[in-house]
Every structure is written in structure tokens, then in C-alpha cells.
Amino acid sequence: MAMRAPILLPVLFAALLAGAAPLRHAEAQTPQLGGKPAPATPKLPTAPSPAQPPSPEGEAKKPQAGAPEETVPALPVPPVEGKSGGASEASPKALPGTAPGAAASAPTPMRYGPASVADLADKLLPAVVNVSTAQGVKQPGRGVPQLQAPEGSPLQDFFDDLLRDKNGAGERSVQSLGSGFVIDPSGVIITNNHVIGDADTITVNFANGDQFDAKLIGKDPKTDLAVLKIDAGKPLPFVKFGDSEKLRIGDWVMAIGNPFGLGGSVSMGIVSARGRNINAGPYDNFIQTDAAINRGNSGGPLFDMEGDVVGINTAIISPTGGSIGIGFSIPANLAVNVIDQLREYGETRRGWLGIRLQALNEEIARGLGIDKEHGAVVMGVVPGGPSDNGSLKVGDVIVSFEGRKVEGSSDLPRMVAETKVGTTVKLGILRKTSRSEPAKPLTVEIKLGRLEDGEKTMAAAEKPGGDTSRANKPGGTKPGDKSATPSSAGTIETLGMTITNIDAAKRKSFELPDDANGALITAVDPNSDAAEKGVEAGMRITEVAQETVANASEVKAKIDTLKQDGRRNALLLLTAKNGDVRFVVVPIE
Template sequence: MPGSSPYKGPESVADLAEKLLDAVVNISTSQNVEMPGRGIPKLEAPEGSPLKEFFDDLLKEDNGAGERRLQSLGSGFVIDPSGIVITNNHVIADADKITVNFPDGTQLEAELLGTDPKTDLAVLTVKPEAPLTAVQFGDSESLRIGDWVMAIGNPFGLGGSVSVGIVSARGRNINAGPYDNFIQTDAAINRGNSGGPLFDLYGNVVGINTAIISPTGGSIGIGFSIPSKLAVNVIDQLREFGETRRGWLGIRLQAVTDDIADGLGIGKARGAVVMGIVPGGPSDNGLLKVGDVIVSFDGRDIETSRDLPRIVAETPVGKTVPVEILRKSDAADPAQPISVEVTLGRLEDGEKLMETAENSSGSSAKPLGDKDAGMASIDILGMTLSDLDGALREQFSLADDAEGVVITAVQPNSNASEKGIEAGATIREVAQEEVTSAKQVESKIAKLKEDGRKNALLLLASANGDLRFVVVPID
């Protein structure tokens, strides 16, 4: 046609949205909260005033102390025609009443099947008169940066709102919880979208919208969704048990930096380094040791220390899994690959075990006896070191069974200070070799310097016994 433009806009998603809209719901909640008396006299209009009736109606329930009903709005979606609805935990937290509002105007009161604050997920159930329109989960692992996605929800109370964008990033950590692995999208997500679905263009739920970054409170194109890979496992557990049953390895971890990787002799930085074994936990069998670097768990590569807790949590309780580690047996040799097997416990039981251990710590510690100082303090790498004795245990509130060489002072602006080392910590190892005296520390650092090493890998213990590796430059 003469004068017509040869260019078309993006392909319409109207047909896809039409099929999905009926499965996306609005979640409204209400909560009674106690309102304390405010000490302000009740307002009254003068007798005979034409405003008296208005004031009486306005203030009849506002007499200072009493209850006020708070309300909130969010989104959700149906995954089972029988009436299973998914939303965010923060949408329904502390609610006295939860109502699911459907696109056709139907309102059904919901019961809570289970919640998981750690992933911000909640499962609700309603009793419909007829089967509901439901959607299914897709594979978030197959998403690529740049793929188109669609969000449907209830932004600012405007139900049935559709927005389209792309996957901006994957694996985002926004410090919202221990298993952060968010999909980032520029599809418009605003207040009220929380708990709503993020669809791929096949109509499958690949994410659950849960958070935004915004200085204004509105969408600026940075929204975050819980990936379906993580959500499905949690939702299945909540539906079956009403609670989560996560796998637990029973270790404490530290991130592997480039410097630590160099000090451990494992090549490029990867994996998670073991910094402690929880007594009585699944790994308390002598197979894993402090300093081991876990690079694979149950056949899945561990790229960073953030990956391991999430992968372990997704693994069934009681399963025996292969754990691939790198272990350095000799300071002069590179770390060697080793495979061990660990039978997973349950994280929720482990949390109770660790809480009990923390509450009783110190009550059964056996004194090891005081060590004679034997020599004066040594200044090295910006630290003042002394052999551990009774006086220093008392000065720095160290446990009776604390070991190593105590750091009595750290010079301001030194390399040690910049690495966050503080007085009261103890040095357990230098270059993965145990030390028990300040003289040994001095000797081993001198040997590292003689060998041309630029850094010293120190294993430090805090006053409460927590271990961490620190790499300090050798001047």
C-alpha cells in the first residue's frame, strides 16, 4: 500500500495473556492490631452543630485504645485446579484473614498450607465450586539473558495488569535470604506485584515476582523473581508436609578468593572452603577437614560458596551424596582431588542442634593448662603476637581449649588491619601448617618470604572459635 510503513512493532502477546489472566489472582489480607491509648481527648462538635452527626460517625470507633484493622494487597497464581494458590510469604505474613480475589469477581477465603520465610514463599488453599484455571511451572534453568518474559499481577491494586520485558540477569544476590538466586527482569514490577507469576513466552511460570529496587517506590526496570527451580522444591514440601525439609551438610563455609585459592594451591578461585564441622552433624565423621575446598556436590559444580547451601538445601534429607574436594596435604604440593560421601541430615534439626550447642558452649570445656610465655612478643605483618597463656586467655575472653598464637595488637593502617584482623584472634595455621608459638609464626613467614611468596595464608580463630582464612601480604 503506498505510503504504508514497512516496519512492524513487536509481535503481540495478547493471545498468551488471555490464556493466563484467569489463573492470576489478587491476594488481600487483614490483620487486627492493638492501638494503644494516645492520651488525646475525643473530638466533639458543639451540641446542635450541623457537623455533629458527621463527627460522631467519623470518631465512633476511634476512642484511643482498641483495635484497628490493617489491610494489604498482593498477587498470586493458581497451580492446581482444586484450589492451590502460590504467593509470597511477606504478602500474607501475620494476617488474620486471607482472601483470594479472582478475575471474575469471585472471592474465596484461603487457608494457609505452609510458609517458608527463607525463600519468601507461601502456599494457600481455597475451596472453589468448580475447577479453577491453573498454570504450570517451567524450567527457569533454561532461561537466557535477553529472553522475553511476562509479568501479571496486582500493582497498586490494579488487578490483571500485564507487563512484558526481558531477563536482565540471572543468579542475583540481593541479600534477601540465604538462598538468593534471583532472576532480574525489566518487565514492570511494582508494589502489589509481589507473589505474582513471571511467565516465559510458552505460558509457563519461570519465576515468582518478589522484590524491586526503586528509590521512588515505582518500577525503574529492576525487578527480581524467585526462579521456579528453587520454588518448586519448596512448594512441594509445603504441600506435602506443611513445612520445609531441607538437606543439611553440617559445615561452616568461607568464600574462596583469588588470594585464598593461591594460598591453598587450587589454581583458579572456585568452590567453598570448609571452615568448621558442626559437632554431631552429618559431616562429623572425619571425612571432611578444615581447609578442604568443596568443588562438586552430588555431581553439580560449586562455583562459589553461595551455591553450596542452596544446592544442599534442594537435596533430599537422608540421601548419601558424593562430595568432591580439593585437599592440600603438604605445603609444597598442590591440592589433590578427593571424593568422600556424606549422608545428609535435615537443616531444621541442625538449626536446633546448633542453637543448643551455642547455649551450652563453655559449660563442659576442659582446661588444657597454662603455657609458659617462654619469650617476648613478636611484631610481624602489622601484628603483635604472643604465646597463649592463662593471662591472655582471661584478657581476651578466650576459651579454655583455645589453641594457637594470640594476636595481642594490630597496627592501624597495616596490611593486617586492612584485612580485618583484630586483637584477641588466634593464629592456628600459617600456610596450612599448625603453629603453637609466636616463634613458629615468625619462622614460617620468613620461609615463605625466602621462597618468594608474596602473601601468607593464615587460619585465624575468633574469640568464640569461628575459623576463617585470611591472606596477608608479606612486606
Template sequence: MRNIRLRAVRTAFAAAMLLAAPAAQPALAQSNSGPASVADLAEGLLDAVVNISTSQNVGGEGRTQPRMQAPEGSPFQDFFDEFFRDKDGQGPRNRKVSSLGSGFVIDAKEGIIVTNNHVIDGADDIEVNFADGSKLKAELVGADTKTDLAVLKVTPVKPLTEVPLGDSESMRIGDWVMAIGNPFGLGGTVTVGIISARGRDINSGPYDNFIQTDAAINRGNSGGPLFNMNGEVIGINTAIISPSGGSIGIGFAVPTELALNVINQLREFGETRRGWLGVRIQPVTEDIAESLGMADAKGALVAGVIRGGPVDDGSIKAGDVIIRFDGREVDEMRDLPRVVAESPVGKAVDVVVIRDGKEQTVQVTLGRLEDGDDAGDETTGDDGGPVGEAPQTLSVLGMTLAELGDDSRQEFQIAEDVEGVVITAVDPDSTAAEKRIEPGDVIVEIAQESVKTPQEVQERIAALKQDGRRNALLMLAGPTGELRFVTVRMD
């Protein structure tokens, strides 16, 4: 089971591990304290949940552990030398490593099985073990690292049992769920719990939207299903928080609302084909919302537009706040990548943005997300500033500002395509210092208006104060051109 580190959990829960669950059928009676029994439900689902074992040949040169050696002159010297050489006597032996996980059948006729990508990642051989003791070799149909999902295919020699994918969106916090999986290689194991939370972001990928459950899931449960009480899969168990390696009642499952589209694309194309907008975004904080005149802190703030991307035509601009995408609300920044990725490539969609304090609707045509498309963006502009002259400076909000010329570009190693007003010094006791603004940063815009001289910065700050604003929204460019938005208090 793969270990992941959750950035949001920095204390006793530093280590996070991957986990699992199973399948579907009859509804069951419930009492006020929980389900009276899950025996009938589990009986109809166990056959659809499988154990997955993988093996991988690792070359001797890839060994990370030190080679064992016998003392010089030891009678065991020949044994150790022979053991650590390959069959040709030319070097360290290859070795075979194996791992165990879980999965479940979603298409009995075609032999389609869903599991986690990390269960089968790098495997040379994949074997599926069924509840009746039978085993089948499996081939990889496709895998997606961003959601940690994989689809396998076996050739059935007798009828298989399948389970349906249910509606995870209808599940509520407190609903009972059941997991079936292969913890520690023990085979089909049933556990019951509730949904503890929804929409969890554990920093494991760009589309985190996990269901949290207290159903006991452990190492080896990865890739197994999480069932509702109607026997429908509403999640694929993927990770746990555990300082000890065992269950402490905090587990995470990929919801079917996210997994379904990925599974269908893997089955059809053998890969994912996600929509791509071509923007870099950051959260809308209370300070940013106030500086833009927004009543609520919501949406995704566009920090930059990627050159050559789908919206590099001016339809969406840096400083826009995206609040609605193709009819779906964007309440938080992390909502946008998910809804864009789930949209078909080439689709024309309406995007509602807040620009200059007003809502505007623009139509964009989505591109296809390729590896590296989200790697960065660039800005364009010409060199501004006199050659060989000392730049004029002003002090504003604890920052010493100067016009951007050849000398300052050389001093701070600022790229030629960055334009604006360079910050040459920052008062360590200022709000600007608290926001980690540093010498060499370049002010590109203030309150969505471009600035090129220190005087323009001063004038924009004065105008914002006159309008009753408490914060100034600065678009800053780093020396290499990467953009970010920062709010600075003006009182």
C-alpha cells in the first residue's frame, strides 16, 4: 500500500496510507442505533470483490539496500557471492517484489474490474483472486494517476458477479456505509461505519473531493469499494490517516461522481481526456474579495493565462474571478479544476467572471489537458525604463518602488518580458513584508489596472483609499514572470 503525506495534517497524523472497500445488492433493515445486520447485504456482494496481487521484477542495479557481505575468509563467502550474482555471474541478481490490494467487478460479461492505480503501478504481472478461490490473469486497460484509479480486464471462464455504481452525490454525512476488501492480505473482510465528511481535500491530487468514513480500512484495502446500504458502490477506498499503519477511523474514498467519468474514459480510450481552460488560479480570500468589491469570498481568481492555451485570446484575463462554469457554481478555487476536467474536450462553454466589479459572461472552447499543460504561464511586454539613469523611487505601503529599467533587471535578474514597477526594498515591519513581498517582485497591476511608474502606483493607492477600500489588490510578477495576487492593507 502506497504511503502519502497529507500537507494539511502536520502533527500526529503525518503518515497517510492507502486503503479499500467492495460491492452491491439488497437493502437492509435499520434501527435507531444503526443497521440491525449487514449479513444479507454482504452475502450478495462478497463474490464481486476481488483481491489483486501484483509482481514486479526489479533489476539488481536498482537496489537501494546495501548488499550483505560475509566476513573476509568466512566459510560462507562463496554462498554470499553466488546469491548476489545473476545467473551469468555478472552482477547482482534481479529480484521479484509483490504487493496486494483490492478491487471489484463492474462488468461481469466483459470482465471489467476497478481498483487503485497505486495497487498495480509498475506491475509486470497482475493476478485477480476471487472469493471462490479461483484466479485469473488480468491486463491493464488504463490508469489515471491524478485520481489514482485503474481499470483491469480478465477473461471470465465462468459467470462473474458484478456490482453497480451508485450516486455518491445523494449520500449525506451520517449515512451508513460498508467496506469489503483485502486488509493485510487476509481476504474478503467486511466492515461498517458512517460517512464522516464529504468533499475532503487531502492534497493527494488536483481533483481531491474525497468521502471520509470511519469504516475500518487498512493496508491492502486499496482499490476496494465503499457501499451504501442498497449495495451500490459510492466510493473507491484509497487512503487512510494512520500514525501506526492500522485503522484509526479516518479513511478516504474517491466518490463515484468523480470516478465514473474517469472509468468510462479509461474503458473507451485507455486514457483520460480532460478539458483544459489554460489558466493559473488562486483562492479568493476575504481580503481579495473586499479589494475587488465582492460581497462574498468565492470563486477562483485567475492569476495568469497560459500562452497558447484555449483562452489566450483575451476572453479570460488575469484578475478575473471565475464564479460559474458551464452552469456549475464555483464556490472555491478547487472546484474549478474538477468541473473543467470533467467537461468534454472541444466543448464551447459559458464562463461567468467578475471583471472590474461586474459580472460578465464569456464563451470559451476547451482544449485538452496534456501532461505539463498546467506547468506555468508567461507574460508579455516590452522593456520600460531609461538606460543608464538612476530610477526615480517612491515609498508606498512599506515598499520602495522604482521604474523597471536595465539596471534593476540586471540587479534582480528580472526577465525581459516582465513589465511593471519593481520593488527595490520592503520595510520588515510592514504589511507588505507580512505578505512575503520581496525586493525584486514587480507590481504589474493594482486593482486590475496596469501600472508602469511609481507615481501610478501612488495614484492608484490614493484612489482606492478615497473609494473607502481597506485593501489593495496587487498583481505581482516574480523575476522569472510567474504571477500571483496579494492584498495589502492600506490603513
């Protein structure tokens, strides 16, 4: 008997905006409790119907002298002519004020949106699919008596199916629905990773009623993408990717998908914003649109008006799970590189520099002696990584990658990840070599490693309280170096912090690693500027104004020197208990 259980509704609460609404993946549910997934939409034509020539407009009346200016009505405008593979062409409609049968001399501005996208939708619908999955989950309450409905009630089948113990394993089947689209006539289909999850079976449903079992080729949780493959035994209608970088805020876009199990649904809207970071993953760069996206649209395509896929719908902001006009799509340019890797290798193979980064702000820029506020600050070098050859040092500011401007610390990882493993890349950096001189521009070359291998290396090397990054600076203190031994004992109070030297007792009480160096912060005044900057007890100061310090007295001496030089802020390099390293700027007065 077919399973008729309510479907699983995975919801991602990755962000709360302005006291608002939770961020949700656009999953779907079946419209009726206990019902089967909604049937696919009726078969649609595989090619758009030819556009019908419009009837000529009537001749507009000429305004009379002294008469008020006539308001221009919201007349239809010609549809955008698509390039090859886009919407079919149609004869232009007459413009207001044009004589009957006369050709339009100029296109009408699209003031009220496209007159119709029927031809475009007709062409694209056959390539968009419903993706349904089934997964066996542990049956809660195993051993509880079976629910019984009145004799002859159709609900009994539902209860039996819901609480069925599959093969005595204490499991039942849970279903979910999403969307996808064909990118290759051989049957390659793209969807979201969260749509297929850990499904036991994946089924693809076409608009014409065709249904196929799908095989998972590869998936990537970091970008929430998955590649499926079906064997249809015939060429399938497909769509192609466009250039998402060409999208502008205000451009029209169309979403097609499977909202709430209602397959083949089309919605229109515009690009509301670009480059959105919704804290969904390390490579967030979402397209925001007000085209209606609901649960079940996840994995479906976002088209431009030429019929190219410019985004993959994946999440919404909503208090109820329904569309409120804030939806997010993965840009096509980001997705294509990941999809190519999944198709070729069944996994991702991203580039890796082997460094830790911090965002550059105005205060840190001044402390580093640079006049730019774009770039990413190097905060550590992973031992054994691609950059562990002296090329990069803590405090370097990376401002370009292969000639492309690095706006911030979130841009660089995405650029590196999109670059092929083993490529030797050029990094433009700013490096301050002395406190009295401004930072100098330099170019360094690094051969990229593989991120997936680097993650395994870092995971194996990590230990509680350990520092997996290396300062790698000339004159810097190295683990085990006797120069790290405190030159004097005592406790110092400065800049709202209580600072002391590191000894065996302090290592034990603050759970510091054996090779911990610098000066230990034992207390922070809650009303101080340091506290506002996030400085906490247990952190270590290893540099002041990019000069290494080995103990508390050296920290005080360098801060006193900054005061004498008329400096208003102190740039401190702090290391947390977990090994995280970051710059903090603390006012001296």
C-alpha cells in the first residue's frame, strides 16, 4: 500500500531580520493531510505557441489647445525579444498616438512590466520538474498501541501507514517535495541539497506526467546544491544557465517551481537586491527577489526574460512559511562551477590558501597604516598549508586576487573556492614593515591547495586550547622559544585590562596550551573600551602596534611609547583560548 504520510517540512532558521521573520528553505507540503503528493500539472507543449500579431490600436485623438494633458493609459508593451533559446518573437504593438496599421517608430518603455510572459513560460515549463523524496526515520513511541478509527473509516489506512513499523526496524517513511530543472537532454537535473537531504529514494516528476527514479550524482551542503541523473530513454527538454553578473536591481525575473505541491507554478517579480549574506553558508552571495517563492520552490530555477537560469531558489524570509516578497536565489555564476565539479568528480574540489581572515574596518586600517578600507586582513597561516612558505604574514591586507578587487573578508574565500586546485595565483597585498612607514603594496604568488584536504588537516591538528595558525612574522615568537619566557613578574593595569605574565599556574587556571606566549589578560573592566571591543579574560596579547610582546611589561612599554608618539589608539593582536586570532583597536585615552 502506498505511504500516505504528511511530508517533512525542513525549515532553516538561519537568520532573523529586524525582529522579524525566520529564514526558511522553500520546502513544500502536500495540500491534504495524509494525501499523496499533488499530481503533476497537465502535459504542456514542448515548444511555445507562435505569438499572434496584435490588433492595431485605434488612432489617438490630438490634444486641443488649452485642454489638460491626457493621462497615458497602462497599455501593453511589446514583449522583450529573446536571444536564441529565449522567448519567441512577436510583432510589435502600435504605440499610443500611432495611426491604425502604422509601424511603431520606437519601443515603448516597459513602465508596467512585460505585457505577457506566456510564450516564455510555455517554453520553459517542460524543463522544470517536481522532486519528491522518501526517507525512513526512527519510529517514536514504538510499542504504543495502534491507533484505531471507526470501522470502515478511510482514516484507518492513514493511521496504519503513519505508524507502520517497516521490517520491524521501528521506522516509517517520511516524504518531502521540492523543485528542480533539467540542464542537459541526457537527464541531468539540478536541485537544492536540502531538498534531497539523506533521502532513501528520489523521484522526479515532469509536467507531462512522466515519472523517473533519480540517482544522486553529488551534493554540496556549503552552497546547498545537488546534481541528480535520470534515464528517460529519450532527449529531454532543458534550460541553460545565463550570466547572473549581468543582473541589475530592478530587472524582471520569473520563478517556476512546485509551491505547496502545486507543480508548474509560475511567478514574476524583480531583482530586489544582489550580494545578500543571510548566514546560510561560507559563500553567501544571494540574489534577492520579490517573485513569489514558497515552500516547495526550493531547487527551482529563477529565469531572466531571455529564458536563461540566473538563479536557483533556495530560501525565504517569512513569519508563516508563505511568501512575503523576500526570497533568495543562488547566483548562476556561483552554481555553475560547483555543478561542473559535482558532475565530473561527484564531489567539490575547491581552491584553498590556508589562511585565516578578519574583516578590515576603518580603525584597523588606520592601525595598520593603510588608507584603504577594502580588503581582508590575514590573521593566521595554517601550518603545512599553501601559504606556509613565508609569502603571507599576520597583518597583511589582501586587496586583490588575480586582478579582481577584494572588497571584504567574505569575498576572498569565494574567489579562491572558484579557482581550480593547483593554480598559482597572484595576490595583491599591503604590508606594513615598520611603525613609522606606511604600508607598502606587494604582489605574492601562491599555489592553491584543495580546501577539502585542508579541512581534514586542520580538524586532525586541532586540540583544546591549541592554536592552529602561525604568525610567521620576522622576529615573532615561536612556540617553545625561550625568548617567550617572562622577563619580569607582576601584574599591570592598562586600557581597562588587567594583564599579567604567563606561568605554569596561569596556564592551568586559564587552560592555556603549553606553547602559549604573550601577555595574559586576567580581567577586563566591563565599562571600558576594551570590553566594548569584545576583549575577555583568558585572551592573550601577542602584538602591540604589530610588534611582538612576550610579557606584560612589554605591553605597557609599547603602549607608553604610542602615547609619547601622540597615537590615540593601540592596535592589539589577541589570541583567544580556542586559538582564534584577531586585531582589536583600543583607544589609549
